[in-house]
Amino acid sequence: MKHIRNFCIIAHIDHGKSTLADRLLEHTKTIGSRDMMNQVLDDMDLEREKGITIKSKAIQMDYVINGQQYTLNLIDTPGHVDFSYEVSRALAACEGALLLVDASQGIQAQTISNLYLAIGNDLEIIPVINKIDMDGAMIPEVKDQIIELIGCKDEDILLASGKSGIGIEEILQAVVARIPAPEGNAEAPLEALLFDSVFNSFRGIIAYFRIYNGTIRKGDKVRFLATGAEYEAAEIGVLKLGLEPRKEVKAGDVGYIITGIKTAKDVKVGDTITIASNPGNAIQGFEEVKPMVFAGIFPVVTEDFEELRDCMEKLQLNDASLTYEIETSQALGFGFRCGFLGLLHMEIIQERLEREFNQTVITTVPNVSFIAYTTRDEKIIVNNPAEMPDPVKIDRVEEPFIRAQIITLPEYIGNIMTLCLGKRGILLNQSYLTPTRVELIFEMPLTEIVFDFYDKLKSNTRGYASFDYTPIGYREADIAKMDILLNGDKVDALSALIHRSRAQDFGRKLCEKLKELLPRQQFMIAIQAAVGAKVLARETISAMRKDVTAKCYGGDISRKRKLLEKQKEGKKRMRQIGNVEIPQEAFLAVLKLD
Known part of the structure; x- marks a missing residue:
């Protein structure tokens, strides 16, 4: 065990985690030159397209120093605030972390929040300044920022470049020298933390674990403590670029287990795996996920509901931060009420359902959860x-x-203040981390952030602001339920819970948007936004008209009037029995309201 090191890479978005992981894998010859490509650990198409890491990914490397071989288990983590649950799970399986800071960007909000997560888990931190070969690199300034943040010495900070491979050997030496070997007893009863899982249509569920005590052997009968399910370990092994089977995996190591489990409910991230005949204790300290944003996901065709349920179960295995329950809607039929960690998370889930499971879904207006007292x-x-x-x-x-x-540059303070105060924010603190870095702390309602706050923050600061948030509880507010009525019928999928001061403005914009998107009918459509019985805004889509009096030229006016009255009656009847089809764009339009 003294030759094993478990560590992960944490940083803000775009500070070069995946690129550095590529170089480490190349340097230790874990990956042959034929298999090498950029972002080799990001195996989802979506991750490559967007250039972000969504899933943390574990891989084992062998590294030889002074004639002694070490086993290094590396976990590459995401940097976006919406996937911080992935980071917290990766940290639970490690003893140390490489804290990466971009030499041209300096310390940003996610750097600090990920660092606090790591310190909370008692990890050994190795600070690394990345991208030192870039033109805009400010190495001395960034060093000062890190020393102020962590309180380390100047010589503890490593300089590297993930792109050109500078400083990779020094990083590996530091991992071996500074990160403690895992503690544990290979002879004790088995206690392994299940930190991730994935569904494979041929082999069932593959669970990834980190062993704290004991040894697991092929053919052992294992028990999952939280669910009480027992299975036989059909295959166990370690995680190289693919899965590499082994006869046994011992304490301190990271590996995988295939038991042929087909039901998703038997596998729960954060569970403890132990041997059925000689059970160990459950491993503590694994937090439950708290969803921030809720939205309904419905199949386009109601008959596809069961198929969508299967897909949601399989997706939840791979993404433990997704929570869902069944709900029904008058407009959309059966579907799911899903909890996400943020809007990007919601977008990714929708994309994954479409790509990996061929499910086309309708997503309703996202909102947060409120507490109502009667x-x-x-x-x-x-x-x-x-x-x-x-x-x-x-x-x-x-x-x-x-x-x-x-965290931003001083010249953008005004823009950020205007944005946050307009979103009902309260400024708590403003402090200069360095002469060119300002940290602003606000208390804000989560409702205001859910829609477009992040996009506006980026555009108001030309991308030079980084944003991170933590929930601080509930406070009383004047929240009203706004309904959208089409010809007097409520469309429940477009209802929203909104602060009363915002309701009129939001209602008017929504009605205008729906007027553009709803197709014209043979009858008139009235679109109204209402809070309770009070209508706040109205738009009217006029009916398609046919010139019924075209054939009456000349003659008495009463003949024309008779025809027009007849048409008017017909339109009235149509309006009573006609229903308005709402296109998918209308549900999405709400998200894009400015």
Whole structure:
């Protein structure tokens, strides 16, 4: 065990984690030159297209120093705030972390929040300044920032370039020298932390684990403690670029197990695997995920519901931060109410459903969960507008607040202040980390951030602001439920819970947008936005008209009037029985309202 090192790479988005991982794998000859490509660990098409890491990925390297061979287990983690749950799981399986900072960007919000996660898990931190060969590299300034943040010595900081391969050998030596070997007893009862899983249509569920105590051998009967399910270990092994079978995997190592499990409910991330005949204790300290944004996902054709349920189960195995439950909608039929960690997470899930499972889905307006207290002091958790109790029965409504940390350049302070205060934010603190770096701390309602806050922040600061947030509980707010009515009928999929001061503005924009998107019918359509019985905005789509009096030229006016009256009656009847089809674009339009 003293020759094993488990470590991960943590950093802000685009600071070069995946590129550095590529160089480490090349240097240790884990990957042959034929298999080498950029972002080799990002095996999803989506990750390559967007250039971001979505899934953390574990791989084992063999490294020889002074004639002694070491086994290094590396986990490459995502940098985006929406995938921080992946990072927290990766940290739980490691003893050390490489903290990567871009030499031209310096320390950003995600760097700090990932660092605190790592310190909370008692990991050994090795600071690395990456991209030192770039033209805009500010190595002395970034060094000062790191020393101030971590309190390390100047010589502890390593300089590297993931692109050109500078400093890779020094990083590997530092990993061996500074990161402690895993502790544990190979003879004790088996205790292995399950930190990830993936569904394979031929082999069932493949679970990835990190062993803290004990040894697992092929053919052992294993038990999953949280679910109590027992299976035989049909194949175990370690994670190289593919899966590499072994006869046994011992304490301190990271590996995989295939047991032929087909039901997704038996595998839960954060569970402990142990031997059925000699069980160990459950491993503590693994947090449950808290979804931030809720949206409904519905199949386009109602008959596909069962198939969509299967796909959601398989997707949840691979992405433990996705939560869902069944819900019904008058407009869309059966579907799922899903919880996501953010809007990017929601977009990725929708893309993955379409690509990996060929499911075309409709997504409703995303919203956060509120707490409503009735006049009888009952507490109701409201995840979607349909669950909101009758306004007469509500005593008060509380909405979730977050503490937002924004790091930017001094010249953008004004823009950020305007944006955040316009989103009902409260400025708590403003401090200069360095002469060119300002940290702003705001308390803001999560509702305001869900839609377009991140995009606006980026455009207002030309991309020079980094943003990170943590939930801080619930506070009372004046929240109203806004309904959209088409010819007097509510469309529940377009309802939204919104702050009363915003309702009129939001309702007017939404009605205007729907007027553009809904196709014209033979009858008139009235689009209304209403809070309770009060209509806040209205747009009208006029009917398609046919000139019925064209054949009456000359003659008495009463003949024309008779025809027009007849047509008017017909339109009235049509309007009573006609229903309005809502195209998919209308549901998406709400997301893109400015």
